Structures are given as structure tokens and as C-alpha cells.
Amino acid sequence: MAWRFALTIDPAAPGDPRGSFAETFTVIDPAAPALSVGELSTQRGDGIFESIGVVDGHPQEVAAHLERLVHSARICDLPEPHVGQWREAVAAAAAACGPGESVVKLILSRGVEHGPAPTAWVTAAPAADFAAVRERGVRVVTLDRGYALDVPARAPWLLLGAKTLSYAVNMAALREAKRRGADDAIFTTSDGFVLEAPTASLILRRGDTFVTPAPHGGILRGTTQVSLFAHLEEQGFATAYATIAVSDLATVDAAWLVSSVRLAAPITAVDGVALPMDAAFTAAINEYLLSPRD
């Protein structure tokens, strides 16, 4: 992947009274050394991030991503991100993207060890080509995330619900899925409920109702899932958040993993058992997700 653009942000800099934050940005070469070895993002995975899909230069659902960045910062005791500053940085990165699909990534790190303030940067890069996977779908396996459903509410220090840089387990789960001959994973609770994929939300269809796992189980609030639910409701479908047992997966009419860059990937099988697919409906969903969304 060729990086297209990167800039660092000084998140502690005061805003310009005229409303531009350009002076707090430094455009950098994304392939050149930019971070010191003292970075706590790299030493401790101590920071938060967002990945925003960009279609033909338009960054999708920026407000929802920035809202989640603020939410993650709160859970992680990081200084509250200045939304205006980040919005401007996202716009600058998106402007560098050109036609087609790209990904803009936002990182807010706790900073350099013993340093005075957080560090932050934004990158832009072409997205991988997900056309085939959106059409052909993904085989998934269920993997226990080890927590019971009630753990997140009573143990906030586990940072469940924050999109932190500590993603080693998410990456390991994807490797485990591949080892089992699948493409992706669905995390489950130790007491038998479904949660989310390592880098995507889960949406199930039953008749004319679309369901996704309730966020109290310690999952991320999926920006793509929220956007898609609003769209489905406009089309007259019902949507719901629910506590969903693993055994319910076998009885759905269709299921998707949805995320900001890959968008909607239909699930073709769970733990080796085939699920029904609706190619036309999936294409329509992805058409919506590729349209400009704010």
C-alpha cells in the first residue's frame, strides 16, 4: 500500500480564533520516520483511533467517527479531542485522496513517555479493493473473547467500548480465523452471546427486521452499522439492538459484517455451516454505503 498523505496534529494547541487549525498541523512524509521510540502508542498501545472511509474524496460519517473518538478518549482518560481541529485534519487528508476508495486514519496517542502532552496524526491511503469480498462474502468462525456479557459494565478499566490502539488480540483473532480456513471471526462472550468482529460490526436479518448486538456487551458502536440502520429504517424496515445467543446465528435469513472501509460483507458461513445470502440486497446496501454520507 502506498500512503498518500500524513499530517501530525498538535492536540494541545489552542484553536485559531478565526476558526482554522491549519497552524497546528504539520504535513509529513508518511513513509519517513515521524515518531520517536518513546511514543506510548508504540510502547503500550496506549491511544485511540478511527478509520474513516473516503469515496471519491468524500469522507464518510465524519461526525459519527469524531463522536466515537471523543467517547474513546473519555474511557481512556485522554484529554478530550477538539472536534473542530480533527474535522479540519480529516478534510485535509480527504482532499489528498483523489478518486476511488481511500481510508483516512486518525490516531490520538497518550504521547511520548514522560512527555507533556498527547501526540496525534492523520494518514490517508488508498483502500484495498473490496469489490470481490462485498459480492462473494466471508466465511466466519466464532471465537470466545473470554468475557461474560456483564463484565464491561462492572470493569471499565478493561476499556471495552473504546477503540484503543491495543488491537493485538483483534489481529490474533483474524489469524486464528484464517488458520481455521475462514476469512473473519465473530467474537462471542464466554456465556454464549455474539458481540462483533475484530474490525467490524455484525448485522443479522430475520424477516424484515435487522438486529445487531446491544452495545452493553462491551462492543464498539459501529458507525457503519448506525448509518445503515438509519437507511434501513427510512426504507421501512425495523431495526433493533438485542442480546443475541450464538445459537441464533444458524437461524437468520442473512447476516453481514459491516465496517467503514470494507463496508458490507455478507456472511456465507458460520463455523462451517452455510448461511443464506441475498446478493441483490447486499449490492443495494453497498451502493448506499458508497454514496456520500454525513
Added chain:
Amino acid sequence: MAWRFALTIDPAAPGDPRGSFAETFTVIDPAAPALSVGELSTQRGDGIFESIGVVDGHPQEVAAHLERLVHSARICDLPEPHVGQWREAVAAAAAACGPGESVVKLILSRGVEHGPAPTAWVTAAPAADFAAVRERGVRVVTLDRGYALDVPARAPWLLLGAKTLSYAVNMAALREAKRRGADDAIFTTSDGFVLEAPTASLILRRGDTFVTPAPHGGILRGTTQVSLFAHLEEQGFATAYATIAVSDLATVDAAWLVSSVRLAAPITAVDGVALPMDAAFTAAINEYLLSPRD
């Protein structure tokens, strides 16, 4: 903290037939930019690390740390570290440390996203002054780590037992401990057993027996704990690995958190309940831990 030294390692470089790896090292300015924003250590906390205590230029227990680095790499599906290469890098960093206590940190990252190979580096820095905490001790709180005792064995993708860079939860637990007026935390299982501290091992004393939680609970094999157990056995004490209930903490004769740089910190209270302390014995333990150990 002023960094003293840093070098990057090319972990994919073949070894020199004469046995020196110096050509695979690049000494860098530890305060200067060295890592690109594409680093997976920083984007995903995807890598492993070790922190080695250095006393008057002597790196402690290097073999045990490198053994654990290899173990962590295996759990994380990283290429096996070349022990000779890392040992030479540690020696170079330790040589830059000067008198007093220092810390040498080893990081092996999965590399730059879509890049060909892992990246790796070693840093050296003066250690914080832990003299007071070794004498006065730490108040700890117990914090649920959310997993039942049997989870690590059945869910290896959770990477429990690997020392990964995804330490955001460990850092959050330390903040939670401070919020509760304590200095440190002891993680417990959701079914009521003690595990380890976010950056230290737990050792309990009952009569002339020293006990530490058994590693099958998904904790790190503490290099300092192992070294101290060997020393205690030489002195005629008994040592054991055991499954320890949280309720057992209240009845010990003494307890310590031990780690490579802070060494042995006596625990003065657990969840607000005072524990007995043995100042002379603690001083003797730390005297041993500060002596040259291989």
C-alpha cells in the same frame, strides 16, 4: 526521563558467520523521529516487548528475558527472535547505561503495515528512583481482569501469557488504582483468583513458604519472580505455584509485587486492609535483586 541510547535492529538480517550482529544494528537518536506512522506497533499495539533492569551496567537475567521474548513471539505468530542478535543488542545498550540503575527495553513489532518484515529496536534510559517504594511499599487494589481462570487455556488468540505491546488495559488499571487512592493493582479472575499486577508479579509469604499464582491463569512468567524463587530455595525456603483465591490475600504473612526495574515492592494494604510487612527481609530481597544476576 532522558533517554540514553537507542538502536534499531534488522531482525530479518542473516547473522554474521563470525558471530557478531553489529552490522544489523543502527544506533539512533532516541529523541528523534525513528518510526513511520505505518508501524503496526503504533497502529495496533501489534508486537512484543521486554524490560530489562540494568545495575551499574550489568543487564539482569538476560537469558530469561530473551526466553520470554521467544515465547511471546511464538504466541503472537511473530518470526522467532534470533537470541544471539538480541543478546548483542542488549549488551550494546547496557554498555551505554553508566553507573546506577537503568532500564533496557526490547521491542519487536510486526513491522510497517504491508511491509516485508518485522521491525525491532532496543532503548536504554535511567530507571526512576524506586528506593522509597522498595522500603515503604505499595497499597494495592484488586481489579477484575474479566476472564475466568480457565479462559487462557481454551482461547489462545487472547494472547494471555504473551508480553504484547497492547498494554492499554494495564495502564488503565494503574490509573483506576490511583483513582481509588492506591499505588498499584492486582488483577483477579472473574471467578475470584489472583493473577498478577499490570506490570509486576505477585509473591505471597506464608510461614517459610513463598507462593505465586500458577501461570496457567494466563499471566506472564515473571523473570524477577523466577530469579527470586531460585534464591529463596537456595536459602532453604519452600516455593510453590498455586491457584490462589482473592480471599487468601488477607491471611498472608507478607506479600510483594516484583518486577525487573522496580524490583520488590512490599504490599502494605490490599483493598484498604493492612498486610504485615517485614522491612529487613524486604531489604535483603532487594539486595539480592540488585546484585549481578544472570
